[in-house]
Amino acid sequence: MNITRRHLLLLLPAASVAWKYVLAGTPEAAPNYKLSEHWWGMLIDLPKCIGCGNCVRACQAENDVPDGYFRTWVERYHVSDYDIENPQVDSPEGGKKGFPPAKDGKGKNFFVPKMCNHCAESPCTQVCPVGATFVSQDGVVLVDPKYCLGCRYCVQACPYGCRFINPRTNTAEKCTLCYHRITKGLTTACCENCPTGARQLADLRNPADPIHEFLKTHSVHVLKPSMATRAKVYYNELDGSVR
Amino acid sequence: MNVFKDAGHLFRLAAVFVAGLLIFLVIRGFLVPKSFGQFGHYRADAVTEIAARPIKFAGHESCEGCHADVLAKKKNGKHAGVNCEACHGPQAQHVDDPTSVKPDKLDTTVLCARCHEANAAKPRNFPQVDTEEHSTGLPCDTCHQPHSPVIVAGGAK
Amino acid sequence: MPGVDGFMYPNEIELQWSVLIVLYPFLTGLVAGAFILASLERVFQVEAVKPTYRLALLTALSFLLVAPLPLQLHLGHPERSYEMYLTPHRTSAMAMFGFVYLWYLMAVLVLEIWLDYRRQIVLLSQSSTGWKRATYSVMTLGSTNISERALAIDEKAGWLITVIGIPSAFLLHGYVGFIFGSIKANPWWSTPLMPVVFIFSAMVSGIALVVLLYMLISWARRQVIDMRCVDTVARYLFYIFMIDFSLEMLDLIHRIYEADESFRSLDFMVHSKLYLSHIVVQIALGTIAPIALLGLTQVAKLSDIARKRIYATTGCLTLMGIFAMRWNVVIGGQLFSKSFLGYTTYKMGLVAREGLLMAILLTILPFAILWVLVKVLPPWPEASSGSIPDAEPAR
Numbered sequence: 001m002n003i004t005r006r007h008l009l010l011l012l013p014a015a016s017v018a019w020k021y022v023l024a025g026t027p028e029a030a031p032n033y034k035l036s037e038h039w040w041g042m043l044i045d046l047p048k049c050i051g052c053g054n055c056v057r058a059c060q061a062e063n064d065v066p067d068g069y070f071r072t073w074v075e076r077y078h079v080s081d082y083d084i085e086n087p088q089v090d091s092p093e094g095g096k097k098g099f100p101p102a103k104d105g106k107g108k109n110f111f112v113p114k115m116c117n118h119c120a121e122s123p124c125t126q127v128c129p130v131g132a133t134f135v136s137q138d139g140v141v142l143v144d145p146k147y148c149l150g151c152r153y154c155v156q157a158c159p160y161g162c163r164f165i166n167p168r169t170n171t172a173e174k175c176t177l178c179y180h181r182i183t184k185g186l187t188t189a190c191c192e193n194c195p196t197g198a199r200q201l202a203d204l205r206n207p208a209d210p211i212h213e214f215l216k217t218h219s220v221h222v223l224k225p226s227m228a229t230r231a232k233v234y235y236n237e238l239d240g241s242v243r
Numbered sequence: 244m245n246v247f248k249d250a251g252h253l254f255r256l257a258a259v260f261v262a263g264l265l266i267f268l269v270i271r272g273f274l275v276p277k278s279f280g281q282f283g284h285y286r287a288d289a290v291t292e293i294a295a296r297p298i299k300f301a302g303h304e305s306c307e308g309c310h311a312d313v314l315a316k317k318k319n320g321k322h323a324g325v326n327c328e329a330c331h332g333p334q335a336q337h338v339d340d341p342t343s344v345k346p347d348k349l350d351t352t353v354l355c356a357r358c359h360e361a362n363a364a365k366p367r368n369f370p371q372v373d374t375e376e377h378s379t380g381l382p383c384d385t386c387h388q389p390h391s392p393v394i395v396a397g398g399a400k
Numbered sequence: 401m402p403g404v405d406g407f408m409y410p411n412e413i414e415l416q417w418s419v420l421i422v423l424y425p426f427l428t429g430l431v432a433g434a435f436i437l438a439s440l441e442r443v444f445q446v447e448a449v450k451p452t453y454r455l456a457l458l459t460a461l462s463f464l465l466v467a468p469l470p471l472q473l474h475l476g477h478p479e480r481s482y483e484m485y486l487t488p489h490r491t492s493a494m495a496m497f498g499f500v501y502l503w504y505l506m507a508v509l510v511l512e513i514w515l516d517y518r519r520q521i522v523l524l525s526q527s528s529t530g531w532k533r534a535t536y537s538v539m540t541l542g543s544t545n546i547s548e549r550a551l552a553i554d555e556k557a558g559w560l561i562t563v564i565g566i567p568s569a570f571l572l573h574g575y576v577g578f579i580f581g582s583i584k585a586n587p588w589w590s591t592p593l594m595p596v597v598f599i600f601s602a603m604v605s606g607i608a609l610v611v612l613l614y615m616l617i618s619w620a621r622r623q624v625i626d627m628r629c630v631d632t633v634a635r636y637l638f639y640i641f642m643i644d645f646s647l648e649m650l651d652l653i654h655r656i657y658e659a660d661e662s663f664r665s666l667d668f669m670v671h672s673k674l675y676l677s678h679i680v681v682q683i684a685l686g687t688i689a690p691i692a693l694l695g696l697t698q699v700a701k702l703s704d705i706a707r708k709r710i711y712a713t714t715g716c717l718t719l720m721g722i723f724a725m726r727w728n729v730v731i732g733g734q735l736f737s738k739s740f741l742g743y744t745t746y747k748m749g750l751v752a753r754e755g756l757l758m759a760i761l762l763t764i765l766p767f768a769i770l771w772v773l774v775k776v777l778p779p780w781p782e783a784s785s786g787s788i789p790d791a792e793p794a795r
Contacts, residue, residue, distance in 0.1 A: 035290075050365045052358040054329055061333050062299045076364050089407040089741055098356075102363035105717075109364035114409070123585060128625055129495035130483040134285035146290035147276070149483065150476015152416040153494050159585035161409030165416070168622045170476030180296035189300050195325040195358055196369075227584060243739035249550040252518065252543035253557065259504075259541065267485075275486050284489055 028212060035181050038138040039205035040177055041232030042191075043214060046239075048198035051111035055190035055199060056096040062178060062189035069164040070094040071175040072115040072190055077241060080107035084241035112242055113199060115190070116141060116162040117173035117223060117231035124154035124163065133172065139204070139232060140179050145171045159227045177201075201210055204232070250285035304327075306334065311355065313390055320391030321370075322337040330354060330389065359383075406742025413744050415734045418754040419593035420470035422730045423762055425576045426599065426723050427467045431604010432573040432599065434460040435509070435565060440636065442562040448632035454779035455617070456610045457513050462770040464505055468761055473753055493579045504572045508565040514539070515558040517777050519546045535776070573602040580729060588733040593651050600644040607637045607724035612715035613770075616707065621780075627704055631697075634711050637718075638694040644686050665740035673735050673743060678728045686721010690714040 016133045051074055059065060059072045060170070074095030078088040095111075102109055113167035116139050125133050125141060131186065136140050143154075148171035155163040155172060160239035166173040178188035182201065186192070214220075221238035222231040235242075247254070281287035303326040307314045312325075320392055328334055329347060337344045352374075372378075377396040380384070386394060404413055438456035440446045472478040485502075488495035514521075522544050525536035574595040580586075581594025611633050618625045624765050655663060670678050696702070702710070731746050749755035 008453065027467065047366055050358055050369055051362065054357070058300065058328075058333075063296075073410050074597065075407075078364070087741070091407070091410055094410045098360070099362060099364065101361065111364055126491045127278075128489055129486050129492040129498070129584070130480075131279070131284040131286070131489045132483075134283055134289075135283055136290055142293055142763075144286050144292075146292075147286055147289065147480070147483065148381065149480045151474075151494065152476075153492070153579075155411075155416050156734075157583050157585055157739060161412045164411040164414075167475060174294060179290075179293050181298060181300075181302075183294045184298075186298070186300075186302045192300050192302055192326055193329040195329050197324050243741060249545060251545055252541060252550070253553070255541040255543055256511075256514075271486050274467050274482070279487060286489070321515060 012212045033185075035137040037205060038182075038203050039119060039232075040182060041202045041211070041234065042115070042188075043200045043202050043203050043234050043236065045198050045209055045236045046110060046112065047237055048196040049074070049111040049113060049172045050196055051095060051099050051200075052195060053095040053098045054193045055113060056094050058189040058193035059175070060096070060142070062181075063176070065173075066167055069166065069173075070096075071162075071173070072113060074099075075112045075114060076102070076109065077112060077239065078102065078107055078109050079239065079241045083241070083242060087241040087243070089157070089243070108239070108241075110237075111191075111236075111238065114160065114162065115233060116177070117160055117175060117229065117233040118175075120230035120232060121228065123159065123227070123229060127153045127157040129153065136179075140177045140182075141174075142176055142179060143172050143174065145169055148172050159224050159229065160195075160231075187193075188220070202234070298335050300328050300336040301333075303328070303334040305338045316388075316390045321393050322390060351387075351389065352380070355383040355387075355389070401743035403747065404742060405744075406737070407739060408737040408744050409739060412737055415731070415744070415746050417730055417734060417793050418474060418746075419727075419731075419748055419756065419759045420474045420514075420754050420762070422723070422726045423759050424467060424470045425573070425602075425730070426568045426726045427470070427762075427766070428573055428576055429598065429602030429726075430606045430609050430720065430745075431460045431467065431504075431509075432569040432602040433608075434463070434610050435569045435606070436603050436769055437607050437610050437633065439562050439566050442559060443566065448628050449636075450615050451753060452610050452628045452633065454516065454777075455614055455774075456606075457509070457516070458773045458777065459610055459766075459770060460606075460780060461509055461513060462766040462773060464501075464509060465768045465769055466762060468501070469765070470759075473758060473762075483673070493575060493582055497575045497579065500571055502706065504565075504568050508561060508568045512561045512565060513560055513777070515554045515561065518554055519551060521776070522546050570599055574599050580733070585738060586733050586734070587660070588666055589729065591651060593647060594729075597644070597647050597651065600640060600647055601617075601722050603640050604637065604644050605664070605719055607640065608715040608718035608722075611637070611643055611711055612719070615712060615715075617774075623780075625708065627707070630711055631707065631789060634694060634697060634707075634714070637714070638691070638698060641687070641691050641694065641718075645691060662740055665736050669732065669736045669743060672680045673745075674728055674732050677724050678732070682721050682724040685717055686724055687795045690717045690721070693717075698740045715784060721781070 019154045053074060056070065056074060063071060065071050072094075073091055075091045076095070076099050080088075090099075095113075099111075099215060108240050118135075118139060120135065120139065122135055122141050125135055128134075129145075129151060130147060130149060130192055133141065133154050140181045145166075150165060150170045150172065152165060152172070155165065158174075163172055163174045164169065178186075178190075181188060187201045188199075191201050200211075203209045211234075215234065218236050220236055222234060223238070223242070224231075275287045276288070278287040279285070282290070306327040313327075317325075331346045334346055337346055356374050359374075360373050361373045364373055383389070434456045437449065438453050438460070441453045464551050472481060475481060484495050484498040488498060490496070518540075521536050521539045522547070525540050526544070527535060528536060577598030578633030580598075582589055582591040610678050611630060614633075615625055615630065655666070693714050697707050697710055708747075736743050737747065751757050
């Protein structure tokens with residue numbers, strides 16, 4: 001391998017990352033990123049989830065999530081026979097260190113990753129008294145840590161339990177859909193690190209995104225549809241027992 | 244006028260209220276952040292600030308730029324869909340400075356079990372073993388090559 | 401996981417709103433209730449309750465001044481709380497409440513107190529000395545007109561303020577109820593009855609407090625308790641209690657009958673984690689017992705002493721019961737998981753910023769403020785600190 005090509009290969013990825021950093025000083029995160037061209041969501045393909053917890057660990061590493069709090073987590077369900085209203089659920093440390101072996105092989109067992117659903121009609125945004133949490137123009141629900149009072153109203157209003165108060169900043173925090181990554185053409189930390197492709201970032205406004213075909217050909221659900229939050233995290237083959 | 248004389252105190256009170264309101268409006272003009280309300284009821288600068296946060300995982304495309312040999316081995320094996328940092332951890336710093344920042348050596352005994360330890364909740368057809376029985380404590384890379392883990396007939400690596 | 405039974409979403413395990421957020425609706429409830437009692441005399445001409453009129457207003461003010469403190473202590477960034485006035489989010493009940501509070505404080509309560517006391521303030525500004533004189537002079541806003549005509553205008557204005565004040569008091573505490581009642585994510589809170597229940601329980605607690613204070617202060621000043629007054633107040637307390645009880649029973653029966661997906665989890669919670677605070681304190685001791693005792697005074701002919709004892713006991717039980725109700729709403733609403741599969745525990749700190757000690761201090765503080773207010777604006781002119789030239793009762 002000659003030196004010239006190696007140097008080029010070294011510079012190219014570094015340059016592409018740096019270039020995008022340099023540009024992160026304008027309201028549109030990069031000159032070729034237009035907020036109005038995107039409408040972000042996610043696809044969670046449950047039959048593929050193996051409960052390895054890589055997503056939880058990756059999210060914590062990428063976003064400096066404090067211990068004991070979770071921007072994403074994995075739940076394990078055990079449903080015995082037809083009693084789908086009483087599943088046994090556990091999520092030891094959010095699934096961060098994986099799951100201990102399931103003792104009872106009978107009944108149905110599966111994993112369900114959870115996260116902020118980036119609701120288009122988000123109830124957390126509705127109740128924020130000052131405008132510290134909002135839905136961005138590209139469909140990501142974000143929190144402004146410099147403006148948040150830490151009143152915790154949004155945490156109460158979220159039906160999915162995805163919010164928490166960061167004890168270091170005393171402000172509300174949650175999954176940002178790795179906004180700092182997706183606006184630079186990368187995928188989220190959880191999707192990047194999922195070994196089976198159970199989690200996939202979806203841009204609903206991009207006609208070429210595979211989500212459109214997937215939604216047409218699979219049985220897809222959102223969590224708690226009765227809350228009418230217009231959640232944008234879609235679950236493939238979500239069991240009726242999932243809370 | 245009699246009414247005004249006897250209601251003088253109420254007019255003074257009204258004046259106090261109006262003065263208070265005006266002072267509030269002036270203070271408000273100074274304190275509300277400049278970018279507030281640009282795109283909606285929030286500080287527009289927050290979007291830029293959030294988008295400018297540091298990146299820890301470089302993404303597999305960055306790895307493949309230099310490590311084409313590993314990619315060649317991986318892309319036809321069972322771990323083709325497993326991205327590099329899923330095992331090697333966040334490497335954006337390594338991509339920025341490849342010679343000084345090196346990824347940590349991995350302990351396969353712990354690493355591989357995270358995905359491949361048998362669990363009733365994992366999909367049936369997903370390769371999983373009871374590691375105690377399967378490898379009796381030996382590190383997994385004793386027999387398996389992690390970048391292309393399937394052992395072909397005739398031996399491993 | 402310590403303190404968790406069953407399954408909770410990982411971020412739900414720690415409670416968000418502490419005992420201070422229990423205290424807050426309790427305090428604003430007392431404000432609304434005390435004010436409604438005062439308005440009984442002013443607008444509904446219930447003359448019998450006149451001796452409690454000024455005391456009720458001062459009590460309302462003391463508690464209203466302290467009410468924002470538990471909120472400030474609970475915020476992650478209290479120094480940013482002004483943002484609620486600068487950029488209030490119109491869809492947020494909490495933001496709108498900031499203005500309701502301000503309206504009620506400045507345009508209703510302070511105004512009504514000022515108009516009622518103005519004659520006394522002017523006289524005191526002329527008769528006292530030193531910093532007291534300065535204080536009273538500022539309160540006069542520079543006008544010393546206490547002619548018949550001026551006072552008549554005050555009377556009319558005061559009446560108008562009270563008429564506006566009654567719906568404002570309902571709005572003040574109804575809003576607090578709406579802050580909880582509008583959260584669809586929480587089935588323990590989400591009901592259209594919440595603001596109504598809050599208002600009526602507020603009235604009950606406010607009236608009970610004023611009765612207790614009136615009896616206590618009269619005893620301390622060695623004044624005879626006006627029995628006609630307390631009998632009338634107790635009668636209103638009884639009526640409103642009946643309405644409050646009916647509303648709470650309606651909510652309960654509705655939940656039990658419909659038994660929706662949250663019911664089993666909530667039912668179990670009430671019978672286990674909330675048994676003491678809900679069944680025993682709120683319902684048995686805090687509602688049924690006072691209603692029974694007050695009912696007794698309505699049907700039986702009891703001596704003055706007996707009635708006084710019953711009113712005092714009822715007052716204490718009521719206050720305890722209404723505090724328990726706030727506890728059960730706020731804390732209870734956070735003890736169960738939104739997955740309906742588990743429960744957590746509230747670990748109340750003792751000497752923490754949001755701990756028990758702070759809650760106790762914040763409960764005592766309004767009484768300290770009331771003590772100061774009673775000295776500065778004596779509800780009973782003949783016991784005022786300054787000397788008032790004429791002995792004519794102020795109202």
